[in-house]
Structures are given as structure tokens and as C-alpha cells.
Amino acid sequence: MGKQIGGEYTILRPAVTGNSFKLVSLDAAGGADVTRRALFGLDQHALTEQMVGLGEPGWRGRQLAQALYRQRVTELAQVTTLPLGLRSKLEGEGWAVDRPRIAQVFQSVDGTERYLVEGQAGDGRTVETVWMPEGDGGDAGSEDEDDARNWDRATICVSSQVGCAVNCQFCLTAKLGFERNLTPGEIAGQVVTVLDRHGVEVGRDRVNLVFMGMGEPFLNYDNWMGAVRLLVDEVGLSPRRMTVSTSGIVPGIERLAQEPPELRPKLAISLNAPNDEIRAEVMPINRKWPIDAVVDAVRGIRLRTRERVTFEYVLLGGVTDGAAHARELTRLVRRTGLPAKVNLIAWNPGPGIAYETPETGAVERFRQALAAEGVPVYLRRPRGRDIYAACGQLKRTVEG
Numbered sequence: 001m002g003k004q005i006g007g008e009y010t011i012l013r014p015a016v017t018g019n020s021f022k023l024v025s026l027d028a029a030g031g032a033d034v035t036r037r038a039l040f041g042l043d044q045h046a047l048t049e050q051m052v053g054l055g056e057p058g059w060r061g062r063q064l065a066q067a068l069y070r071q072r073v074t075e076l077a078q079v080t081t082l083p084l085g086l087r088s089k090l091e092g093e094g095w096a097v098d099r100p101r102i103a104q105v106f107q108s109v110d111g112t113e114r115y116l117v118e119g120q121a122g123d124g125r126t127v128e129t130v131w132m133p134e135g136d137g138g139d140a141g142s143e144d145e146d147d148a149r150n151w152d153r154a155t156i157c158v159s160s161q162v163g164c165a166v167n168c169q170f171c172l173t174a175k176l177g178f179e180r181n182l183t184p185g186e187i188a189g190q191v192v193t194v195l196d197r198h199g200v201e202v203g204r205d206r207v208n209l210v211f212m213g214m215g216e217p218f219l220n221y222d223n224w225m226g227a228v229r230l231l232v233d234e235v236g237l238s239p240r241r242m243t244v245s246t247s248g249i250v251p252g253i254e255r256l257a258q259e260p261p262e263l264r265p266k267l268a269i270s271l272n273a274p275n276d277e278i279r280a281e282v283m284p285i286n287r288k289w290p291i292d293a294v295v296d297a298v299r300g301i302r303l304r305t306r307e308r309v310t311f312e313y314v315l316l317g318g319v320t321d322g323a324a325h326a327r328e329l330t331r332l333v334r335r336t337g338l339p340a341k342v343n344l345i346a347w348n349p350g351p352g353i354a355y356e357t358p359e360t361g362a363v364e365r366f367r368q369a370l371a372a373e374g375v376p377v378y379l380r381r382p383r384g385r386d387i388y389a390a391c392g393q394l395k396r397t398v399e400g
């Protein structure tokens with residue numbers, strides 16, 4: 001079922017919401033259909049229900065959750081806490097771990113890695129996930145694949161949909177259009193798979209998550225929040241180290257405001273223009289939810305102590321990077337009255353997109369103009385430009 005928003009967007013309801021995917025596979029006898037069922041993506045509660053349904057004690061569910069999300073197993077055979085007979089029984093009923101897997105890796109000279117991650121639906125579609133190591137003492141970019149500890153903190157950029165319906169004019173993902181929503185397991189699975197690849201120890205290593213990859217998380221709210229719950233409750237990550245970025249989907253922001261503080265990630269608004277006129281050109285979604293409506297919704301969030309809302313601002317050469325734009329943005333940020341910071345990102349070029357990268361001088365002047373007025377402002381270093389992992393560049397290579 002599609003739903004029209006503002007006459008311009010076709011927003012589809014989740015195509016895949018559960019954890020069961022009908023796949024035809026041939027068993028040993030030949031020809032029988034089995035429904036493959038993914039364990040990865042189910043929380044402890046759901047796993048316990050499945051175990052009880054099989055006539056097993058409920059605590060088997062806890063053991064399975066531990067194995068899936070803490071030990072990060074990829075095969076049922078690795079769940080050694082379960083008796084062999086139970087593992088066989090699960091397999092016989094079509095259950096498999098079925099964690100999303102990395103299908104392809106692109107390594108940047110700056111240490112960034114971009115992955116094509118294959119989901120659980122068996123439709124062969126991939127999304128992009130990016131690993132950005134930091135603070136590696138200047139050794140980033142080592143081509144030694146085994147040197148997985150060559151970082152002391154890192155950020156993982158996570159996708160929420162295959163493609164995107166929002167149609168921001170500067171974004172390569174928009175060119176794909178919307179294909180389908182990811183399930184909670186497919187969203188959380190990107191994170192767990194990447195944690196695994198880099199040997200991250202949750203609780204010891206500093207890893208931040210940003211839901212800024214392909215897709216608009218708030219147009220897949222239930223599945224996205226389901227993933228956050230898995231990552232917090234089962235994987236053990238803190239929502240204070242997670243940031244969700246939205247193009248300004250007001251109903252999504254309002255729902256986020258209702259989430260309990262122990263689950264709610266921080267919020268970033270992808271602003272990208274200092275006024276409604278330019279923003280509607282760059283991000284047509286602004287015609288549905290203009291800046292003031294977005295800011296009003298953000299005001300409904302009870303921020304934690306020292307928490308700030310991020311305004312992301314992609315600088316487009318000659319379009320949003322002038323001195324007048326900087327002054328207008330400063331006034332806008334002040335007017336919101338929110339504890340806020342601005343993240344500036346120089347636009348990364350992409351094929352078929354008619355914008356220009358701002359000049360280095362213009363970027364620095366813009367930053368200084370905001371800083372001089374006391375607006376907390378950060379310049380985001382472009383990461384992995386050479387592998388098309390930088391902001392707005394995802395989905396460069398999948399189309400062949």
C-alpha cells in the first residue's frame with residue numbers, strides 16, 4: 001500500500017516486517033518447500049516464546065540471545081550452550097541465525113571501510129554500511145587488513161531502507177528511489193556484523209552509531225526503533241552513542257519525543273539550507289514540513305543534560321555556502337532556542353548531480369562566521385571519498 005505525501009512522495013509501508021521469509025529450497029528428499037526463519041532480529045522475549053513453543057524451558061531463549069548478540073555467532077552449530085538435539089530441532093523447523101552478511105568491502109586510504117551488506121530477505125538487495133575509525137595515531141589507511149585494532153574509537157554509519165523516497169537533490173541514494181524497508185534484524189545486523197569484523201568489545205571500545213546511511217529512518221520508524229531496542233537491550237550499546245538523522249519527518253520526530261530516555265538516540269536534523277525557499281529546492285520534503293514545523297517538533301523532546309540537537313548542513317557551492325547564508329543560518333539556530341550545534345559538510349560530488357563542491361576558502365569562512373557569533377560549529381572531515389563512502393555518496397557502485 002502506498003501513501004501520498006504532499007502529492008510528491010510515494011511512501012510505502014514496510015514490505016518486510018517479520019522475521020520469516022518464504023524461500024524455496026530443496027531438501028535432501030528433493031522438492032519440498034521450507035520456510036527459512038531468521039533467529040537474528042528476535043529479541044530475548046521473542047526467542048523465549050519460540051523456545052517455550054518448542055516445549056523447552058524459557059531460559060533457553062536467554063541463552064540464544066546471548067549467543068546471537070553477545071557472542072555474535074553466525075551459525076546455529078556455534079550455539080554450544082544449546083544441546084545438539086535442540087539445535088537439530090531448530091534447524092529442522094527452518095530456523096537459522098541468518099544474520100546479514102558483508103557481501104563486498106571497499107577500503108579507503110583514510111581507513112574508512114564501506115560495505116555492501118546483504119539482508120535477510122534473500123532478494124539479493126544490498127545496503128551500505130560505513131566504518132570510520134578515528135584516533136589511530138596517524139596510521140589510518142594502512143592496507144593491512146589484519147590490523148583491526150588500529151583505532152581507539154570508531155563510528156558506524158547504518159542504513160535503514162533500501163533506497164529512499166525523500167528525493168533530496170544533492171543525494172545519490174535518492175537516485176535509486178525507494179525499494180524496500182529494512183527489518184529490525186537487517187538494521188541491527190549491519191552493526192553486529194561490523195562490530196564482529198573489527199573485533200569490537202562492547203563496553204570497552206568506544207563506538208558511535210549514526211543512522212545516516214541509505215534511507216530515511218523515520219519513514220521506517222517501527223523497524224528502526226526495533227533495531228535500536230535490539231542494539232541497546234541485547235547488544236549492550238548505549239543510546240547516548242547513537243544519533244539518528246532525519247530529513248525532517250515531523251511525525252517521526254514526535255514519536256521519538258515519546259521514547260524513554262534509556263532508549264532514545266540523539267537527534268540530528270538534516271537542514272542543509274538557511275531558509276524555507278532554498279530548502280524546498282534542495283529538499284522538496286520541506287514543502288510538506290517546513291523548517292518551523294520541524295523545529296516545533298524538536299522542541300517536544302526532553303533533552304538530557306548537556307545533550308544538543310545537531311543541525312547538519314551540507315554546503316553546496318554557490319547555493320548555500322555564501323556569507324549571507326551563514327548569517328541567516330546563525331539567526332535561524334538562535335531563533336530555535338534549542339541547545340544546538342551545527343555540523344558542516346562540504347558536498348561530495350556525485351555523478352548526475354548538478355551541484356558543485358564549495359571552495360575550501362568558502363567552507364572555512366562559513367565555519368568562522370558561525371563560530372564568531374557563538375554558534376557551536378564543527379566541520380566534518382570528508383571520509384572515504386575515494387570509495388564513495390562520504391555523505392550523500394552511498395549507493396554509488398551497486399548499480400554497476
Ligand code: SF4
Pocket residue numbers: 164165166167168171172173174213214215216247392
Ligand atoms: S539525504 Fe537521506 S533522506 Fe535525503 S534522499 Fe538521501 S538518504 Fe534519503
